[in-house]
Every structure is written in C-alpha cells, then in structure tokens.
Amino acid sequence: MDIPYTVTARPDTGLWNAKVGIWLFLASEVMLFGGLFSAYVFLRLDASPGDWPHGLLNVPVGTMNTAILIASSVTVVLAWASLKMRKFARYKFYMAITILCGIIFLAVKLAYEWPEKFHHFGVHIKTEALEKYEPYLGNKHLLAKGHEPRNKITGHLHNPAAMRDPNIHEFEIALDQVNADPTNPDSDRPHFWPVHATDKIAHVDKKDVKFAGMFLPNFNTYFATYFTITGLHGLHVLGGVLVFIYLWLPVGANLYKRNPEHLANRVEVAGLFWHFVDLVWIFVFPLFYLL
Amino acid sequence: MNETHEPVGTEIAAVTTDGHAAHEHAAHDVSKHIRAYLMVGLTLIVFTAITVALSYIDFGSQKANIAVAMLVATFKAGLVAAIFMHLSNEKRMIYRILIFTAFFVLGLFFLTYLAWYDPIVR
Numbered sequence: 001m002d003i004p005y006t007v008t009a010r011p012d013t014g015l016w017n018a019k020v021g022i023w024l025f026l027a028s029e030v031m032l033f034g035g036l037f038s039a040y041v042f043l044r045l046d047a048s049p050g051d052w053p054h055g056l057l058n059v060p061v062g063t064m065n066t067a068i069l070i071a072s073s074v075t076v077v078l079a080w081a082s083l084k085m086r087k088f089a090r091y092k093f094y095m096a097i098t099i100l101c102g103i104i105f106l107a108v109k110l111a112y113e114w115p116e117k118f119h120h121f122g123v124h125i126k127t128e129a130l131e132k133y134e135p136y137l138g139n140k141h142l143l144a145k146g147h148e149p150r151n152k153i154t155g156h157l158h159n160p161a162a163m164r165d166p167n168i169h170e171f172e173i174a175l176d177q178v179n180a181d182p183t184n185p186d187s188d189r190p191h192f193w194p195v196h197a198t199d200k201i202a203h204v205d206k207k208d209v210k211f212a213g214m215f216l217p218n219f220n221t222y223f224a225t226y227f228t229i230t231g232l233h234g235l236h237v238l239g240g241v242l243v244f245i246y247l248w249l250p251v252g253a254n255l256y257k258r259n260p261e262h263l264a265n266r267v268e269v270a271g272l273f274w275h276f277v278d279l280v281w282i283f284v285f286p287l288f289y290l291l
Numbered sequence: 292m293n294e295t296h297e298p299v300g301t302e303i304a305a306v307t308t309d310g311h312a313a314h315e316h317a318a319h320d321v322s323k324h325i326r327a328y329l330m331v332g333l334t335l336i337v338f339t340a341i342t343v344a345l346s347y348i349d350f351g352s353q354k355a356n357i358a359v360a361m362l363v364a365t366f367k368a369g370l371v372a373a374i375f376m377h378l379s380n381e382k383r384m385i386y387r388i389l390i391f392t393a394f395f396v397l398g399l400f401f402l403t404y405l406a407w408y409d410p411i412v413r
Binding site: 023039059073278287 | 296303314320321322324325328329330331335336339340342343345346349356357360363364367368371372375376382383384385388389392394395400402403406407
C-alpha cells in the first residue's frame with residue numbers, strides 16, 4: 001500500500017504529510033526543552049549568592065563545538081539542496097560531512113568535556129568554617145569588590161581513598177588557580193582559556209565539609225541542570241546522526257532511484273530536526289558556558 | 292498512488308515541466324538559495340564569536356550580561372528558523388502549529404514566574 005502525500009502536497013494544506021508531522025513533533029520538543037529551560041531559570045534565580053558557579057566549563061572547546069554544529073546545519077541544508085538539483089554524489093558528500101560533524105560533537109562531549117568534569121573534585125565548606133579557609137576563598141577581597149562570595153574549594157583530589165575511608169580525616173587537594181590565589185583580581189571573573197590546577201596543596205578537614213565530590217550531577221544544581229540538558233541534547237544529536245547514516249546508506253540511493261523527490265523530502269524533514277537541535281544548542285552554549 | 296514517479300534519467304525534464312504546486316522548490320530556485328545558506332552559516336559563526344566576546348565585557352550586572360547574550364542567541368535562533376528551517380516562507384498550517392506552541396511554551400515560563408512570586412513563601 002502506498003502512503004499518500006509523501007511527495008505531493010495535500011490540496012487542502014499545501015503540505016506533504018511528513019512536513020506537518022515533523023513540525024508537530026518539533027512543537028512537542030519545544031515543550032520538552034522549554035520545561036527544562038524554565039526549570040533552569042527557576043533554579044538559577046533561587047540559587048543563593050555564590051552557589052551558581054561561573055567559568056567551570058572549557059569555553060574554547062564549547063565554542064569549537066558550537067561552530068561544528070553550525071557547520072553541520074549548513075551542510076545538511078546543502079545536502080537537501082543537492083537532491084533538489086538532482087546531484088546525488090554531492091548529496092552523499094554533504095551528508096557525510098554532516099554525519100562527521102555530529103560524531104565529532106558527541107566525541108568531544110563524551111570523551112573530553114564530561115570525563116574532565118568527572119575527575120574534577122570540590123568541597124562545599126560549611127558556613128561556620130568559611131573563616132578558617134579564608135586563605136583559599138578570599139571572601140574579604142570579594143566582599144570589598146562587591147562580588148559573590150566563594151564557599152567551595154576545588155581542584156584535583158590527591159587521596160581519592162578519602163572519599164570512602166572513614167579513617168582518613170582530610171582531603172588533600174591540588175588547588176585550582178582560583179583557590180590557590182583567591183585575592184588575585186585575575187580570578188574575579190571567568191577566563192576564556194581554561195586555568196589548570198596548580199601544585200599548591202590544601203588540606204581540608206572532613207568535619208568542615210558540607211559536601212564533597214566530583215563534578216557530577218549531584219555536586220550542585222548547576223551541574224545537575226548542565227548534565228540533564230546537555231545529556232538530552234546529546235541524545236538528540238545521536239538520534240539525528242543515526243537517521244542521517246540511514247539516509248546515507250544504500251537505502252537512500254534506492255529511494256533516490258525510485259523517486260528522488262521522496263528522498264529529498266526525507267532529508268528535509270531530518271534536516272528540520274537537526275536545525276532544531278542546533279537551535280537548542282544556541283541557547284545552551286551561552287547559558288552554561290559563558291554566563 | 293497519486294505521487295509523481297520520475298525516473299532518474301529524466302531529471303531535467305522533471306524539473307522544467309513539473310511546474311505544479313507539488314514542487315515548491317524548483318531546482319533553479321534552490322541553487323539561488325545556496326549562497327544565502329552559506330552566508331547564514333558564516334553569520335552564525337561570527338555571532339558565536341561575538342557572544343563569547345560579549346560575555347567577558349561587564350555590562351553592569353549579571354542580569355544585563357544574560358539579557359545581552361539572550362538577545363544575540365534569539366537573533367541567531369531566528370536566522371536558523373527563518374532560513375535553514377524555511378520558516379520565512381512556509382504554509383499557513385505550520386504557522387498555526389507554531390502559534391499554539393509559542394502560546395503554551397510562554398504559558399510554561401509564566402508558571403515558573405508565578406512560582407517565583409509565591410506569596411506563601413515570600
């Protein structure tokens with residue numbers, strides 16, 4: 001049985017069916033991401049001073065990934081245009097670049113950005129102990145300048161056994177620049193280039209710590225929203241790449257031989273989804289990496 | 292059934308003779324757009340760099356910086372929607388779907404706003 005209106009438009013709407021279908025789906029996607037973004041707004045507005053961290057993500061890498069995603073949005077629309085002009089070899093070429101861009105984006109996220117966070121350690125200092133760790137926090141300096149206070153000490157954990165072993169009473173941390181030299185005005189605002197951990201060591205008593213852990217979703221609200229939204233976005237990138245691979249395989253060539261317009265429509269619909277994923281990232285990038 | 296099955300060999304004929312409503316994008320039309328797609332891609336990358344640069348400028352408060360970044364992001368999103376997603380020239384049905392979507396998503400954000408101004412807590 002043939003499904004009607006996969007290629008020609010329905011007379012009443014002027015649209016072929018899949019186009020209506022994908023837009024209805026994207027409408028539901030807007031609600032899905034809209035829900036998460038409104039949760040982000042709520043949680044961020046409700047964060048107490050100093051509890052919403054800045055400059056923890058790698059901005060150059062994020063910028064590069066943004067450019068890669070934009071480039072793939074261009075190539076997917078060029079792939080569609082090539083089909084419209086009946087240039088199949090060119091379609092295959094642009095589609096291959098699109099797939100490659102999607103894979104690079106995911107690889108950077110999963111093999112570099114996320115694992116880097118999984119190995120970064122931090123402690124929330126209890127309010128009553130903040131004074132004791134003032135040399136690492138520099139709150140008097142921040143207060144004088146009207147900046148938000150710090151209540152966390154972060155860096156590389158030298159004794160990971162301290163996380164589990166109740167007989168170890170302190171964390172030995174190779175400090176991040178911001179805690180190694182907290183009164184340096186250079187540390188007041190986030191940097192473009194990531195600043196690596198120093199070799200200055202701090203010993204933090206476990207009883208002064210409210211929470212200790214790696215930069216995982218449970219570390220703070222910021223990382224909870226970051227991993228949720230970039231994780232869901234990453235799943236969308238993966239879904240798009242899988243569909244593109246399917247359309248790139250011989251299935252696409254066979255459909256092209258039967259009816260090139262049908263393949264062009266499929267690519268257009270998959271492309272609409274891809275542009276939406278790009279559009280979400282346009283908001284994710286500044287909200288999590290820059291602000 | 293009522294689809295036009297053109298064999299690959301007659302693609303040029305298919306484009307020139309098939310001028311009815313089903314083919315909204317004739318080939319010569321599409322080729323004219325390619326330059327626009329490339330320019331939009333370039334603009335988006337330039338504005339990504341601008342977003343990054345602006346985030347290191349202090350606009351007076353964190354709120355102002357967020358507003359500036361969201362303004363640039365909205366402009367970029369508008370370009371993607373209008374040009375890449377062809378919303379600048381789409382059928383009425385799609386616009387109707389999107390009006391509903393905009394209404395409900397704004398309602399969703401308004402609920403968050405209401406929760407923020409909860410009189411019981413504050």
